[in-house]
Amino acid sequence: MTDATAQLTTADGKPLKAALAASLARSRRRAFLLVAPLFLFVLITFVVPIGQMLMQSVYNDTFSTAAPALGKWFDEHPPGSEIDESAYAALASDLKLMKEQKTSGSAGTRINYDISGSRSMFTGTARKADKFEPPYKEAILSVEKKWDNPNIWRAMRSASSPLTIDFYLAALDMTRDDAGNIVSVPEGQAVYKMLFGRTMMLSLAITVICMFVAFPIAHLLATLPLAKSNLLMILVLLPFWTSLLVRTTSWMVLLQSQGVLNDLLVWLGIIGDDGRIQMMYNRTGTLVAMTHILLPFMVLPLYSVMRTIPPAYVRAARSLGANSFVAFYRVYLPQTLPGIGAGALLVFILAVGYYITPALVGGADGQLISNLIAFHMQKSLNWSLAAALAALLLAGILALYWLYDRIVGIDNMKLG
Amino acid sequence: MTISETDKSFVVFDHVQKSYDGETLVVKDLNLSIGKGEFLTMLGPSGSGKTTCLMMLAGFETATHGEIRLGGRNINMVPPHKRGIGMVFQNYALFPHMSVAENLAFPLEVRGMGKSDREAKVMRALDMVQMGAFANRRPAQLSGGQQQRIALARALVFDPELVLMDEPLGALDKQLREHMQFEIKALHERLGITVVYVTHDQGEALTMSDRVAVFNDGRIQQLAPPDELYERPKNSFVAQFIGENNKLPGTVEEYSDDKCLVRLATGELIDATPVNIRKKGQETLVSIRPERIEFKPEMMPPGAHMISAEVLEVIYMGDIFRTRMRVAGSEDFVMKSRNTLGQTKLHPGETIKIGWHPQDARALDPM
Structure with missing residues (x-):
């Protein structure tokens, strides 16, 4: 078979495959030129920054570049070695270097991720580094006696190699004990795993609610006469055209304990004035507002699939003896699966990464993992941890996508 | 009502009127009775009301006025799935997510038939349309003519006494269409079922039918066997429309x-x-x-x-x-x-x- 193909040549003796490639090369170049601007844009503004961000989650060299002597000492002495004079000598020389290069703050911040309060140790000690004389141990301890805390040395050891999985450990509520073994953090300090879980559960709930709410709307849109379905379509899209902030705030107006809905319930006498229902600044708030915001992403793929299902299928099922429920369940529903799949995937992925709405209406109870990522980006400035959290989120979504592909098949998905 | 009378008027449209918007009548006072075992074609241009009549008979549209009877029973209020009428749709409406065999088993399954009986019946129906080898294919893997046969088999597999066909050959090319016309006709004769067939193709109507009802403007213009329709049209619409x-x-x-x-x-x-x-x-x-x-004098009738x-x-x-x-x-x-x-x-x-x-x-x- 391959021999026969290899022998195929054009009239002037060139191999057929080469001739075909040459004849297509021009159109291929043109196609690439058309794509090139977007390709470059995506590369520069998306792939590179995200790659760097992900790099940050495993690579942080702020401490290792600021403290080369300590790095060398940690290389020569295995974990568990006694922190002797040579170690303090290395520390003293690094602190001098930090003072010269003004890196004590950033190096301290890196250690501060692991042991809070340690940043001031670096800045404070480095300020006096010029005056250190041997023996360095006493000199340094006389300035700041917390330096003999073995945890500090353990943190510095792990920070002295720029490549680390510590941020991933932290993102999974784990840490290293005194002997360097990986252990779970004490119960009270664990937040991330619970937040990941809550994000997944809430996103799943939002997806399911969206599915049940969007299905009838999409069906109506697909079956109504054009004039009416256009009007309905505008109603579906109207929230799209309103600012996200306005929409979220209007939910606050509606649902807060002094809000429209509670006032109405009190006025109707269904609840007492002291029994106002807390629907805002908790999980309910996040659920309601996000379902509303993400609904169009479920309606549109569903609608685009349903529009292509001719009414003849259900009619055929009915004429063959199926009652309306069986006709729906056996004939109509299976044909809408590509739309359900596409909508669910879209809503779920958007919900998992949603930030503004939970930040505004979630309270303490309705925060999602993305709010914590934002916190680490903006407040604690621990970008490496933020990157680790984001990478875990991305991995989780990719895993779900893979699962979806295995179960439903990605080519079964129709976005429009 | 005696048996022979029910046989003669197996399907009856009795003063049936239909309006969609309350302003115009799509079907104006339709009176038609179809005998058992008859092949009746509703022929007419689009918008003449023929498809509406078929849909009313199938139960997808309700008559605004009048009565439709099947086997002597008023079926105005009977939902489509309880009418027991087989139907072949214009674009076949084979369920794309089911195999050919599953498509055929569907009407038997919803009737609660056991698995082995179902399989036997499905195979029999497939053999009837010479499609026995295609049981496990998906409809999308079949050609138009093959899909047509499957649609036919599906409409017949649960042994309905009445089969409706809504322009079933419209999507086929000319040669295949002509071939299928004969096959449908042969099946009709072999099974003794009653067929109501809707088309706008007069050739199809003339070749297949026992009687043809020519529709225009919501009325039957003429109801007659094909030869009479062609040779003795009753008004100028029929004369123009046929041939x-x-x-x-x-x-x-x-x-x-x-x-x-x-x-x-x-x-x-x-x-x-x-x-x-x-x-x-x-x-x-x-x-x-x-x-x-004629233009030769010797062929002309005297006088x-x-x-x-x-x-x-x-x-x-x-x-x-x-x-x-x-x-x-x-x-x-x-x-x-x-x-x-x-x-x-x-x-x-x-x-x-x-x-x-x-x-x-x-x-x-x-x-």
């Missing part, structure tokens, strides 16, 4: 029950058979089939009026010659003559005498 037709306007000069003399606009006199004209002096439209026109015609165009169509002529002021008067050995060749510009048997010229009321 090719020459029309000559004129006034009735002499009138008796079975013969009349019509003076054309240009003053010539021709013989015709009165159909729905009643008196002398009435305006009329004389309709003559192109293949019933027939001849009329002169100028040949404008002769088209060679293989089995026939199609000659367009100017007759009594009309420029699209067509004569079809068989391409026999020694047939006289006509040439444009030639003036000839043409004539016909008075029975073939039908004087109808002008529309």
Whole structure:
């Protein structure tokens, strides 16, 4: 078979495959030129920054570049070695270097991720580094006696190699004990795993609610006469055209304990004035507002699939003896699966990464993992941890996508 | 009601009217009874109400007024799935997510039939349409003609007494369509089922049906067997709709029950058979089939009026010659003559005498 193909040549003796490639090369170049601007844009503004961000989650060299002597000492002495004079000598020389290069703050911040309060140790000690004389141990301890805390040395050891999985450990509520073994953090300090879980559960709930709410709307849109379905379509899209902030705030107006809905319930006498229902600044708030915001992403793929299902299928099922429920369940529903799949995937992925709405209406109870990522980006400035959290989120979504592909098949998905 | 009477009127439309918007009637006072085992075709242009009638019979539309009876029972209020009527849809409506066998098993499954019975019946139905080897294919993997057969098998697999077909051959090419026409006809005869068939293709209607109901403007214009419909159209719509037709306007000069003399606009006199004209002096439209026109004097019936015609165009169509002529002021008067050995060749510009048997010229009321 391959021999026969290899022998195929054009009239002037060139191999057929080469001739075909040459004849297509021009159109291929043109196609690439058309794509090139977007390709470059995506590369520069998306792939590179995200790659760097992900790099940050495993690579942080702020401490290792600021403290080369300590790095060398940690290389020569295995974990568990006694922190002797040579170690303090290395520390003293690094602190001098930090003072010269003004890196004590950033190096301290890196250690501060692991042991809070340690940043001031670096800045404070480095300020006096010029005056250190041997023996360095006493000199340094006389300035700041917390330096003999073995945890500090353990943190510095792990920070002295720029490549680390510590941020991933932290993102999974784990840490290293005194002997360097990986252990779970004490119960009270664990937040991330619970937040990941809550994000997944809430996103799943939002997806399911969206599915049940969007299905009838999409069906109506697909079956109504054009004039009416256009009007309905505008109603579906109207929230799209309103600012996200306005929409979220209007939910606050509606649902807060002094809000429209509670006032109405009190006025109707269904609840007492002291029994106002807390629907805002908790999980309910996040659920309601996000379902509303993400609904169009479920309606549109569903609608685009349903529009292509001719009414003849259900009619055929009915004429063959199926009652309306069986006709729906056996004939109509299976044909809408590509739309359900596409909508669910879209809503779920958007919900998992949603930030503004939970930040505004979630309270303490309705925060999602993305709010914590934002916190680490903006407040604690621990970008490496933020990157680790984001990478875990991305991995989780990719895993779900893979699962979806295995179960439903990605080519079964129709976005429009 | 005796048995023979139910047999004669297995399906009855009794003064049925249908309106969608409350302003216009799509179906105006339909009265029709279809006998058991009959092949009845509803023929008409689009918008004539034929498909609406079929949908009312299937139960997807409700009659605004009147009664539809099936086997003597009023089915106005019976939902479609309880009517037990098989239906073949225009684009087959085979369920794309089920295999051919699953498609066929569907009506049996919803009727609660056991698995082994189901499989036996499905195989029998597939063999009936010579599609036994395709049980595990998906509808999308089949050609149009194969899908058509599967749709047919699915409509028949649960042994309905009445099968409705809504332009089932519309999507097929000409050759396949003709082949399927004969197959459907043969199945109908073999199974003894009643078929109501909707089409806008008059050729299809004529080849397959026992009787044809020609629809226009929400009414049945004529209900008759194919030969009668073609040879003795009752009004000018039917004459025009079925087959090719020459029309000559004129006034009735002499009138008796079975013969009349019509003076054309240009003053010539021709013989015709009165159909729905009643008196002398009435305006009329004389309709003559192109293949019933003769131009050789020896073929003419004795005493027939001849009329002169100028040949404008002769088209060679293989089995026939199609000659367009100017007759009594009309420029699209067509004569079809068989391409026999020694047939006289006509040439444009030639003036000839043409004539016909008075029975073939039908004087109808002008529309």
